[in-house]
């Protein structure tokens with residue numbers, strides 16, 4: 001194979017109670033990428049359409065992720081990458097992860113898959129580090145593995161794909177303001193009171209249990225974040241109102257998508273997810289905030305070869 005075209009999915013990280021460890025993959029929103037083998041060694045980003053992002057390999061998350069992969073394999077040719085961005089940087093749905101994970105996935109395919117999907121995660125994380133200052137895996141893991149993922153441990157890195165019920169849908173609304181992950185991490189407190197930790201652990205365990213047992217009510221009652229959300233939600237227009245109207249429209253629960261400003265809600269079935277989208281839309285139309293909105297099934301497969 002000399003060339004490959006990919007759909008590289010958006011993702012929702014944290015999923016309320018799993019800061020830096022939980023993530024899920026979306027189906028209807030993502031970027032496209034074209035990767036091809038070239039005689040010149042290394043990696044060259046030849047084109048970026050849709051966003052103003054750096055073409056220099058060392059300044060581009062896709063470039064950095066591929067350089068990290070190339071350190072682990074001895075080959076005498078290189079790669080060119082074209083990136084077609086639909087996911088806006090600073091939106092909270094894994095824009096940098098889609099590029100970093102997509103790039104290493106595509107290169108691996110062109111090489112005949114010497115690395116497993118899990119082995120690609122650390123390379124993609126190097127791209128994330130460039131984007132946010134932290135090599136978090138909660139967007140790149142679901143982008144590569146699909147479905148719902150849990151980072152059980154960072155050192156050593158241990159990522160688990162967890163069961164996700166078929167009818168789980170996400171609604172994501174993105175107010176058109178940019179919140180850089182690095183900035184939205186800087187507002188967080190470094191210490192958590194014991195009582196707060198107990199609450200968060202209960203919700204995290206409840207969510208995982210709800211996913212495995214397909215107990216939608218338990219999934220909903222576990223979607224609470226008592227640690228991160230109180231600090232970050234102040235950056236998001238009408239955050240509480242979005243949560244209220246989603247619940248009223250039938251959502252199981254809702255929260256901040258990744259580091260924001262996007263807000264997600266999970267629902268059982270597409271019909272309810274669409275109702276939630278309508279309710280969220282009204283909130284922003286009433287206060288004239290520009291936004292994008294997406295309804296998506298959880299994408300069980302991750303990257304798609306087009």
Ligand code: HSE
Nearest residue numbers: 013020136181258259
């Ligand atoms: N876990 C990361 C954060 C995700 O919340 O900062 C960034 O998308």
